[in-house]
Amino acid sequence: MEVSNRKQVLPGVYLTCLQTDQFKTGSISVNMMLPLSRADAAKNALIPRVLLRGTSAYPDIESLTAAFDELFGLSIVPVVRKKGEVQCVGFYASFADDRHVPTGEHVLDKVTALLAQLLLSPATSGGHLRGDYVESEKQKLISDIRSSVNDKRAYATDRLFELMCSGEAYGTGRFGTEKNAEKITAVGLTKHYKQVLSTAHIEIIYCGSARETLVERAVVSEFAAMPRGQVEPMPATQIKTTPAKADVRYYTDHLNVTQGKLAVGFRLGDIALTNERAPVMVANAMFGGSVTSKLFMNVRERLSLCYYASSSIDWRKGIMLVSSGIEFDKYDEALSEILTQLEAVRKGDFTENELESAKKYLITNLKTVADQQFRLDEYYLDQTLGDFILRPEKLAVLVSAVTAEDVLSAARDIMPDTVYFLNGPQEDGNED
Amino acid sequence: MKIKEYPSVGERVHTERLDNGLSVYVIEKKGYNKAYALFATKYGGADRRFKLGDKWYDTPAGIAHFLEHKMFDMSDGSNALTTLYAKGATANAFTSSDMTAYLFESVDGFRDNLDTLLSFVSQPWFTDESVSKEQGIIGQEIRMTEDNPGICLYYGLLRSLFAHNPARDTVAGTVESIAEISPETLYNCHKVFYNPSNMALCVAGDVDPDMVCEAAREILPKEPADVPVRDYGPDEGREPFERRFERCMEVSAPVFYGGTKCVLPEDGTLALRQELCGDLALRLLMGRGSGLYSRLYSDGLIDYDFSAGYESVAGVAYTLFGGESREPDKVCEEIKKEILGISRSGFGKGFFERGKKAMYGMKLRELNSLDSICYSAARGHFGGYEPLRAFELLESISEEETLDFIGENLVPDRIALSIIRPVGQ
Incomplete structure (x- = not known):
């Protein structure tokens, strides 16, 4: 191409x-x-x-x-x-x-x-x-x-x-x-x-x-006929590198649902201000971005604490999101296990195999961008927001070069900001 | 291997029937980084009663889907899905009313992943413990789908249209029916339906076709076996079993499906032709370009999600149309009027030809997707037709033929209606 x-x-x-x-x-x-x-x-x-x-x-x-x-x-x-x-x-x-x-x-x-x-x-x-x-x-x-x-x-x-x-x-x-x-x-x-x-x-x-x-x-x-006046530059995104408040904020909503939804938002730290995207992608894939990830293997498979648990990154905003579906009474356990798994990534408590699987997953994903027209459109539109165009093949090369040390320094500053829980209907006298 | 060319759309398909009865299709897709494989058996939720030798067998509802779930278990305690993912492949499986398929796509190590796919699908491993654990998991899944308005709406229509055909029952079965499943029934069904003579292997990508056959020859059983005879119940006739299904659920606005029964031609190519003709007829009658759609949309009676099409499954065929609407009955009345009007006046040449052009573009778009190409190849194999002949067949369909389809298959008095309304309405 x-x-x-x-x-x-x-x-x-x-x-x-x-x-x-x-x-x-x-x-x-x-x-x-x-x-x-x-x-x-x-x-x-x-x-x-x-x-x-x-x-x-x-x-x-x-x-x-x-x-x-x-x-x-x-x-x-x-x-x-x-x-x-x-x-x-x-x-x-x-x-x-x-x-x-x-x-x-x-x-x-x-x-x-x-x-x-x-x-x-x-x-x-x-x-x-x-x-x-x-x-x-x-x-x-x-x-x-x-x-x-x-x-x-x-x-x-x-x-x-x-x-x-x-x-x-x-x-x-x-x-x-x-x-x-x-x-x-x-x-x-x-x-x-x-x-x-x-x-x-x-x-x-x-x-x-x-x-x-x-x-x-x-x-x-x-x-050519488009009536153009004073054209605005590409809009900027304000990146906050650290949580808005010193303490993690907790929120709960009650709705008539049968399964609880737990969503946790993190700030990525100073790395979000750089172009060092590959190490963060690998850290995320290893933490919760793939089916060989820690969240999937531990929170879901080993401990059966949830129906699904995964993490994703909005690089343009410097935010990581963990999204999970749980039984209402598993809230404390699931949240604590999610944070434990993130801590494991931050401390380097992962195997060479986990690192390689995460990289392989990302590389495959990047290579297949070129196989779907809409994904190509998505990918290149996203690139227009950055300082330069990074082709998916090139990003894949950067991912393959990521080391365990790179992951440690990329994950070091990831901080939880807000925890949101979508709970079931509120019972009388049961304060939340 | 035999090669079939479809020059007008730039496609090339390699085919082979192996000694063990397996049919192999390799669709050349140069330039793609990934390759895709789909290993399918002609066995789905509707294949519950079948004859092998002289004997008839009855099996519990939901067993094909259950079997699909359990096939990923390997005898060494590992899980084939995890194995494929660990090698960088993306893998999945699905069960419909008349097909079960296992699939993966990968960029590197295609042969290695293909070997894994062929191995785990051909080597069953079930224990009392794993079966009973799965009964719990699938039981949960069934309860969740019972609360799903989309699924409920769809089966509401099929249960209205068909009196006997097992396609009217959900593929996953019920909590009660899957409780009857044991390792023994699973082994038996695997033996009967997962024999290469009842299966197709479809691959798309920049892949050596001979390598695909070689892998299949090495890993799969060497001998062909008998293909079971299925019983889908007595002939259904043209009248719907019931004319109406209605239920209240947690939806924000009413949703509905209307539909009619169609007679499915025995010959595969004729069936494909009828599918194209049916899709075309429905597009012309009530698709986005039709006067009817425009009127209903402007009046706020239908939404962007309104769709219409022709489908066939497990020996039956039907038309289906619907979406969100505050007044499903009114929409249905308008459709009935339109059918009668068009039957008298026809579509007009310009409008008809435009509809065909649009269908051509839609079919062409499907060829971008490796998964949809492989799925079509498997469906075509089990249905006895070549899916890529659709372009040439479409070209030869006349307005008259489309109107005949409507006259025969879209009789207003035979429309059944399935409606889900918000709780409290």
Whole structure:
């Protein structure tokens, strides 16, 4: 695969091209990189949904879908991603690669034109985004925010970050809050959309068989009409290297659930301010990021304290998360065992075998990024947030070079910040 | 090995039938870092009553799924899943109504991992203790799925459509039925269904096809064996067993599935053709590009998650459509009206051809995924068709044929409806 250098093709619009013959389809994502904020998150998340209801030329779902179907089942979906404190909002398009289009048409050009049209020329009424579209998509967004409570594992994670990062932008979920979504009007959203369109830093990522020059030409000619004002730089993420309070904070919610959910948030320490990503990844994989990890082997398998227990890292924010499903009465034991296992990693209480398994797991994972188009898009979009583009193969090499000492120094400063427990219904007289 | 080419979509498949009866498929995927293997047996939750020799056997509901769980236990006390993970592979298994499959993907050491896969699936090891422990674990799993609205909704529809076919029962069985399982029943079922003549090995990636056959020849039993005859019950006819299933559960809004029974052609290629035709018909009738979808969506009666399709399993086929809706009955009435209207007016040439283009793109997208290619290869093998012929078959489907499908298989009076409503509604 040829990865072109990411470059600015229009004011504040950057293009990354991944050229490969491996897939039958091509993909393009257009991402407005917006600062995550409680006030704007819901508005931002609503924009691509409303825009996908219709354009000036294809004003409703039926005519828009007809245009998609004509292009061999082009699929364009709204995407809202949270990377650190950046809310990445836009579209992901997947379409038949020109090599496999039976009629020999150049689908890529037409897809790029449609994406530009979706972003720049929405269906309007009286100069505003159509009120009926805004209202119906708003209701669907609210219902999506509400239904997050249906997935108890994700809900516990959201609550943890909300509480742990209450004074930080990171405490806001990727779709924003129901309360802020309720306040959105067609007039307000139109104003916000216009402002975002003229100022947002934009990242476009292409993956498919076309040469970079062709992609660039299509993007430049279709997006040239974008009304650009003073373009904002890529939003920054505030990294806190240590816990917000001297003592670990504990929170419990009671809901009508049959299984308890335990979520623990950690700060990674000073290493989060560096580019030393590989040792932290290995430490995490060994602690709880793989099925050969300490959490899996001990908390789940050996002690049967939980149904699942795993850890993950948001490198962009410098946070580690442990997520676990437990019986209500196993709370103390499970929490203490989780911290014990982290201590073991920090003290170097692991075997050569554990280290190698963790590295192998990560390397395999990084190598397979190139086998899935959407993962490539995810990976390279994430890279745009850093100081430089690190290809997955290169990161795999860095991972393979990680030593036990590297892990020790990477894990040294990891500190628990907040513990969140989603408990069952509260019984009378049973204080928690 | 034999080679089949599908030049229009750029695919190449190597096939071989080994002396022991095993069918091997290797789908060439140059450029991929990982390789994927799926080792499947034509044995699922619906295969409970079967004949071997002259004798009929009845086995407890949930046994195929139970067997899948226990296959990872090795006689030396190790667990095959952990072994594969420790070697850097990602592994898993699943049981459907008519298939059990074990799979892994890995970047390095493919042959080594393939050997592990073939070994553990062909070497059963069950003890009283391990079986009784698993009864507890799967019992928990069953209780959890009983609270799952999606599963309940789906089986609500299948139980309404079918009176006898065992596909109407959940694959995992019940706490009571799995209590009847013993090491002996597991060994017997393994012997009957996990014989290479009843299995397929499907591999996709940048892999030497001969190496795959070599591994299978070395590790698996050398002799072919008889393939059991299954009993899925008497012919079901076209009328649904019941027209309605309804229940209240912890959901935020009502969800529903509607569906009809279809007659599954015996011939595999005809069955594939019918599947394409059915999917196309439903897409044209109520997919995102249809006037009906647009109306229902604008009126707030359906949501983005509304979907429709054709499915076949364990000798039966059905259409299925649904999603979240505040008024499932109203949506169903609108669908019935649309069926009658389209049957009279047809789709129109432009709309029909566009639908076919969209289906082509959707099928093409599936070829990006090694897991879906291997899964299709196994399904195609057990169903007696070549999945990659879908592109050429799709091209030859006419509007008339699609309308015939609707006339035969989507009769409004024969639609069954399954609804889950929020508690208190």
